[in-house]
Amino acid sequence: MKPTMIYGTAWKKDKTAALVELAIGQGFRAIDTACQPKHYNEKLVGVGVQRALAKNNLAREDLFLQTKFTPPGGQDPSTIPYDPADPIEKQIKTSLAVSKENLQTDYLDSLVLHSPISPFSALEKAWRVFEGFVREGDVKQIGISNCYDADLFKKLYEVATIKPKVLQNRFYATTSYDKELRAFCKENEISYQSFWSLSANPHLLGSKEVLELSVKYQKTAPAIFYRFLTHLGITPLNGTTSLAHMREDLGIFSFTLEEGEIERINALL
Template sequence: MSSATAQSRLLSGDSEPAFIYGTAWKKDTTSKLVQDAIRAGFRAIDTAAQPRHYQEDLVGEGLRQVYKDGLLKRGDLYIQTKYTTPAGQDMNRMPYHPLDPLETQIQVSVASSLNNLRPNEDDQEGSYLDCLLLHSPLPTIEQTILAWKILESYVPNKIRALGISNVTLPVLQAINDNATVKPSVVQNRFYPATKYNMPLRAFCREHSIKYQSFWTLTGNPNLLRSETVRILADSAKVSTSIALYALVMDLGVVVLNGTTSTDHMDEDLSGIQAVKKWAMADLERWYQIRAKFQRMVEP
């Protein structure tokens, strides 16, 4: 049974970190929620240089408070942000001028992120990003690859890895084929409209690219109500939300979790551990449930 156990990403640890804390739409509560998430046990944070939906400066404020309080050091956390094109920005609030050349847009955006997320209030010199994502492909493949090449100049000193969000398989393949610094992260909606990105996720597995999901709960009401998820929830004595999270993680997906409830932060993290504990105690039942779930999303 030990060889079978290794095939479960949830049980083997290949699904770590359990969650990335998503900071979109948190507005003025962003700093407090980032601190709450880290205190609860989150060790990865997602944000973006997109004031329309994110308060990246308040993410940095929350992180610096955590460091100041001695809870963690910068190296204990994974922090990723994004460059967002003008099409995704609020024209009245953006980190660069929309008419700037692409290279200038990216340089100004990255500089603003490094400043916002600096670990020390008065010193940007030691600031770095674990990953920076293109928030979406640019209008053409050529522009997307050009943007990628510009970002490569920051690796590995100021940016450790690169990724892309809201991407299709052909675009991801084109980036991978043309990149010196290969993609490390893809962040997409995991939901039925894209058939759960099956071919794209297979490509990610083949090329050691971490696939991150958002809209995991809101985009999947049918999965959440499914008998398979309910059976796991009842068996492990967790909520259906946690059961779905666990089954998605077992696919090798890193889940974004943007809860604003400190109770849910604690429950989600402890709930994943509860599912692992139950699964280890009843491996046969766990493998039956996960097999049924895989047939639902990977027919």
């Protein structure tokens, strides 16, 4: 399954289970989380998933579950889900075991390295562990997040035996919207996932181009922007807590932007 929009579970805290259940009930079939208690309640993601499967008569195979291994630097030392004194290989294996238990699943559709690790030799070592998960059937695909250095990502791709299938980055002007990275992803059949797609781009949501299309298609500005992203081949993360917004955003595939309309918004990036 290649998701077209993913429900993001960061910062949902004690509402995580209810929101995940709601999102799946409304039609989301892909869920993103992380084994990082600082920002995610992965265990409650699992609770929400199980409730939704039962309530909506769905099978595990109907969902795309993606989680992340977060290196020690991105963890709260008081809640870190593995021993940071362990070698990186053991940290990653422990994290995966915790994620599978939290999510109540025996496999993951996607495992993402939450951020690059330095030096590159350590990154490569971590990647070899990820590759082992794919070979063993624990994970279907692997990727990396928060990697904005095109040279670094290309180097990882080159040395990888099992290539990254996901690059998940913040979509914002500071990195020129990852134009070089997105082109590389497109050339190599790598899914580019965007987060902060709305939060980082109020100037685009309020632009004349987007607002005119909002009127034309009778859709919200966020829905127009999400649809624009999908036309570019981007898979956006959506972290809304609003039932109305879930319905609006999942309805973006009921219409198609014209080529000229896509180009006008793209020119703003």
